[in-house]
Amino acid sequence: MYKILTNKELAPKIRLFEVYAPEVAEKTLPGQFIILIIGETGERIPLTIAGYDHKKGTIKFVFNEVGKTTKQLGLMKEGEYIETITGPLGNPSEIKNFGKVLCVGGGVMIAPMFLQVQALQKTGNKVTTVVGARIKDLLFFEDEMKVYSDKVYVATDDGSKGYKGLDFLKDLLFKEKFDRCVVMGPVVMMKAVSEMTKPFGIPTVVTLTPIMVDGMGMCGVCRVMVAGKMKFGCVDGPEFDGHAVDFDGLIKRQRLFLPEERLSSLLWEKLGGCSCGGK
Amino acid sequence: MAENKPKPKPKIQKESVPIPKQKPEERRRNFNEVALGYTEEQALAEANRCLQCPKPQCIQGCPVEIEIPAFIKLIREGKFEEAVKKVKEKNSLPAICGRVCPQEEQCQKFCIVGKVGDPVSIGRLERFLADWERSIDVKALRDAPATGKKVAIIGAGPAGLTAAADLARLGHKVVIFEALHLPGGVLVYGIPEFRLPKSIVRAEVDYIVKLGVELKLGYLIGRTFTIPELLKYKGFDAVFIGTGAGLPQFMGVPGENLGGIYSANEFLIRVNLMKSYAFPAYDTPIRIGKHVVVIGGGNVAMDSARSALRLGAEQVCIVYRRSRDELPARKEEIENAEEEGIICKFLAAPTRFIGDEKGWVKAMECICMELGPPDESGRRRPVPVKGSEFVMDTDTVIVAIGRTPNPIIQSTTAGLEVTKWGTIVTDENGKTSLEGVYAGGDIVTGEATVISAMGAGKKAAKAIHEYLMKK
Numbered sequence: 001m002y003k004i005l006t007n008k009e010l011a012p013k014i015r016l017f018e019v020y021a022p023e024v025a026e027k028t029l030p031g032q033f034i035i036l037i038i039g040e041t042g043e044r045i046p047l048t049i050a051g052y053d054h055k056k057g058t059i060k061f062v063f064n065e066v067g068k069t070t071k072q073l074g075l076m077k078e079g080e081y082i083e084t085i086t087g088p089l090g091n092p093s094e095i096k097n098f099g100k101v102l103c104v105g106g107g108v109m110i111a112p113m114f115l116q117v118q119a120l121q122k123t124g125n126k127v128t129t130v131v132g133a134r135i136k137d138l139l140f141f142e143d144e145m146k147v148y149s150d151k152v153y154v155a156t157d158d159g160s161k162g163y164k165g166l167d168f169l170k171d172l173l174f175k176e177k178f179d180r181c182v183v184m185g186p187v188v189m190m191k192a193v194s195e196m197t198k199p200f201g202i203p204t205v206v207t208l209t210p211i212m213v214d215g216m217g218m219c220g221v222c223r224v225m226v227a228g229k230m231k232f233g234c235v236d237g238p239e240f241d242g243h244a245v246d247f248d249g250l251i252k253r254q255r256l257f258l259p260e261e262r263l264s265s266l267l268w269e270k271l272g273g274c275s276c277g278g279k
Numbered sequence: 280m281a282e283n284k285p286k287p288k289p290k291i292q293k294e295s296v297p298i299p300k301q302k303p304e305e306r307r308r309n310f311n312e313v314a315l316g317y318t319e320e321q322a323l324a325e326a327n328r329c330l331q332c333p334k335p336q337c338i339q340g341c342p343v344e345i346e347i348p349a350f351i352k353l354i355r356e357g358k359f360e361e362a363v364k365k366v367k368e369k370n371s372l373p374a375i376c377g378r379v380c381p382q383e384e385q386c387q388k389f390c391i392v393g394k395v396g397d398p399v400s401i402g403r404l405e406r407f408l409a410d411w412e413r414s415i416d417v418k419a420l421r422d423a424p425a426t427g428k429k430v431a432i433i434g435a436g437p438a439g440l441t442a443a444a445d446l447a448r449l450g451h452k453v454v455i456f457e458a459l460h461l462p463g464g465v466l467v468y469g470i471p472e473f474r475l476p477k478s479i480v481r482a483e484v485d486y487i488v489k490l491g492v493e494l495k496l497g498y499l500i501g502r503t504f505t506i507p508e509l510l511k512y513k514g515f516d517a518v519f520i521g522t523g524a525g526l527p528q529f530m531g532v533p534g535e536n537l538g539g540i541y542s543a544n545e546f547l548i549r550v551n552l553m554k555s556y557a558f559p560a561y562d563t564p565i566r567i568g569k570h571v572v573v574i575g576g577g578n579v580a581m582d583s584a585r586s587a588l589r590l591g592a593e594q595v596c597i598v599y600r601r602s603r604d605e606l607p608a609r610k611e612e613i614e615n616a617e618e619e620g621i622i623c624k625f626l627a628a629p630t631r632f633i634g635d636e637k638g639w640v641k642a643m644e645c646i647c648m649e650l651g652p653p654d655e656s657g658r659r660r661p662v663p664v665k666g667s668e669f670v671m672d673t674d675t676v677i678v679a680i681g682r683t684p685n686p687i688i689q690s691t692t693a694g695l696e697v698t699k700w701g702t703i704v705t706d707e708n709g710k711t712s713l714e715g716v717y718a719g720g721d722i723v724t725g726e727a728t729v730i731s732a733m734g735a736g737k738k739a740a741k742a743i744h745e746y747l748m749k750k
Binding site for chain 2: 023024027037041042043044068069083084085086087088089213214216217218219220221223224225230232235249252253255256257260261263264267268
């Protein structure tokens, strides 16, 4: 049982949790994830770790309340317990002095990107950070990023804050030379950024979040083609070379259970599982 | 030999007492157990078929060396409690073994009665005893004082549970680290409810906990802790690795990533461990179409096919690249599957999968095979017949062609010797290249049976005990 210490709304439907999980926290490094189960009938969901404190024995993660499990999780109160948290899973990120690094974080993945930015800055890199979201209300951590970055750019899909879309990156890549690019966010965004960095030959690392069940190398649902070879997101990843990933294949596989996910969430709401009482 | 000489007294009853089963037309749509088990009268009748050979052959066929004639004799005498004890001296998981061991390849293969008729149904008798015992209050067999030594067992599957039970009975403090959220390993994520009810696994695990074993769930060793950390900082004197078979294998043919194509592991984990058959009451979904194809011919393929049928598939077809004679699955399971209406297509293998506009599989192209000369495994090698491709409609494919070892422990344990296939190298007693580290089961042998994993757990427990007492 893992106690929830913090449940904080960062933006509409985006929540940050801090949970007491000392044995997980002890080993966590940037880039790793957990599998979480809220209760007996629950599913196993993977969440990228967005922070850890070895001394306090805590980990942080940020999620979007989109499906039944994340909506249920969002309703849990500080002091309540999550049944199982397994981790840290997946391979840690490669963190060393690369020189100048471009970090692009989008949506909820801005949160784990903050962990990367801190780690990269502390190992001597010059970090340029981009935070992106659909609309300005969904942005967060902009100020926190500024503390660890040389420069922070903001972008939104609708242009409600900062640049409209990510096309400005093309100009940035022409103007400045980067030694590495790290991208965490929606697959379409990771695909777009990887396509932009490719002509410049900038090594680009993307964090994949495919569907997982066990998350530790058993089921193979997280399979993804990388440079024509089948890889498993959970044990071979979650980070891969953005120039070699078959993003289109990944997008299709991420949508495999959308109808069931929608049904599950809808039924839960209609049966009054959420606070709105079926309204 | 003495037991072959006709004796005046025992008349050999050539036919075994059949085990009651759910009727095929009923069971094909439910997840309840297929075989219902012997009644007391049936068990007594079957036990009476045993010749009580002075030199019993059956024991040599048992990987954990249960004293078979002795427990059967106790059944005859109606001493069920003592009979269970006799079994449990060697096997802490009898309700499981009685159900899933391939007895026809083991103890029963050597049974003398089997030379003139059906062998004695040793497995069914073992199951009878274990089921009988669950109806009374189970006492844990602890027979040694505490040694003060501490052993970490990695994986709560058949190998780990067996090693844990034996080591606890020898007086050691045992902690099992299980990566999943429920104990049992393949017994809960792999073998379906209708062949091995989860309540039975739960009861056997409870028994092991009664022996004093501590169970830690949701710990992935290699990540949460590594083996060197367990030995150096967490106070363990020895480690047993029983992590089982891991990553699913795929065929490497085009279209394998289409929707509706599951590895058998994914399919069975969703259905068994996550209870997808009860979606949306349980949160993990599964989608089963009308025409299910299962690729492969082992027990995992049979389990997948029979599960798919129970989930509502109209037609389930097993596609196997060799012929019926080479099917690696247990004969009993093949018969059960066919009785339930599962079709087998032999001598064929997929060459590609064809998807619809939404990215889901809609058909599978296969090529016919013929059998060539035997390969390294001794089975005749399937050879594709040129130009024999054909297409079959399918909307769900389950790939059950085997698994490769999970790489996490091997990659996080410096100095642990592994084979080129990724399995862990051990001596005949399960000792690895690292001091105090032992391994057994599928992680050492590659995919095998529950009972062979238990046998390995047992051997390793003995070796660990000797190591600890010398240390």
